[in-house]
Amino acid sequence: MNPPYLLFDVGGTDVKSALADDAGNLLGIRRVPTRRGTANPAETLIEQLHVLGAELRAETPLVRPEAVGLLVCGIVDEERGRGVFSANLGWRDAPLRDMAARAFSLPVGFGHDVAMAGAAELEFGAGAELGAKVRNAVMLVIGTGIAAALFIDGRPVSAGGYAGELGHAAVPGGLDCPCGAHGCLETLGSAGAIAKRYSQASGTQVRGAREVLKAMQSGDPTAARIWDEAVEAIAFSIAQLSACIAPETVVIGGGLAQAGEALLEPLRHSVRRRLSYHREPLIVPARLGGDAGLHGAFLKASEALGRKP
Template identity: 40%
Template structure:
């Protein structure tokens, strides 16, 4: 008589967990810190504790667990996460409970949620691009997030938009992320202005010529990456999310204009804001939980209470 799943979205700094019913109601939602500094095993143990706690908070036994994690992921194993120090952690290590568990890649799980419950509802082929501290995308192809031949697809943040550009923390040159992530916009402005710790949102709204220049370069980098994505994969829409999408028209308007300008012989796909904000990963994990429970049909019928504008992520 299980009527809910445990859903957990594991990030580098915090974990967002919840209980989601078969009608899509979020029965409970909690956040805990990710004890990354304590090492890989501590994070696994913290996840297991969190899952047990959430499960015990529900009315009955959960039908399944869905878990969104960073790195290289298969359905039943966290294969590799540089960020968390994981190597080949089986899904069963994440819980002591005897219930089915399904793992998903964090960004693609968010993309799954946007595709079934959010901005991409009803669409089968589009790009979900959350722009936060870093940039990675989820290509939704034939209705499902696409991981590539070995799970490493979606690294749009490290595509070389400016071939002779600045070196990225990843070692490559001219990566989208090093110009257009929220962290990079803040960092690049701070450096040029001789200031410390200026945030991207301050740069976006500033009329300081240095801020305008840094933001212009971010917009140009994004437009180039989105033009390339459009030409390669012909998405029906591009869904922008993450913290930077909160800039709203200050982001969407110039990127849209530049994208159109970069494309000569085809239309640009519409740019639309993500609908699920910070909940995308957890909601996507709930869909994985229901898949683990043998109920893959759940999701499309859910009525979500989502905000229509861009949200903080």
């Protein structure tokens, strides 16, 4: 079967690329550091994608991709095809969809990395496992920071790219945030915050939240307190969402999700404690791992050709 799609998932740290066939099987997945720090970050990105695409095509010379799926991080206006803002990569209101379409001479399906990773989880991953089609859901990606994708009545909520910034909504006990606001969920609930806060409180430098979890499991009360504060902060946000948009399920992805039940079990408990008549969401782990974005890019690419996968 021909792999007719060329897929890119552009994050602040790396660019993932792959080919996909009609059924969405990913081939030749690669991960390279995102090029950054130039005067024209949008042009630099498109040049990098062009080189990656040429390499993928050289590896499989008989394959002629028919469309491109391109996801980028930051604030993304899917309808207008523009990267509105990326704090990490530096573009401002860049017409990335049209730039990519010119570079590849192919139709381009364009979207936001977290929104489409969420859509892919609902279509092929955690959502597919739940059986009946989930129409109201939240995908929470908890890593260095916290990002979210919201789905209401079967539709993703974009709001010009500004929806889903749950990591930068205030929670009780939240701290000063590098974004300029005070109290953001990210300052307590992210994997980055857990590691940083534990290092500060214990005087022991740790590289990641995984080490804090280990310390907690071997009885370290400082680690237990910081883990608990992270869980409470995330639960607060999920309870707010339950009152606002009543998701049937909350899919937890990103690095912190690797903690598995050590995160999910106390999180479910804390969310339940905060709800009364509200619809309690099923809190489940993401299933597609680091390739969720590429699966999301596949959804966008097939949309660009007017196909429904």
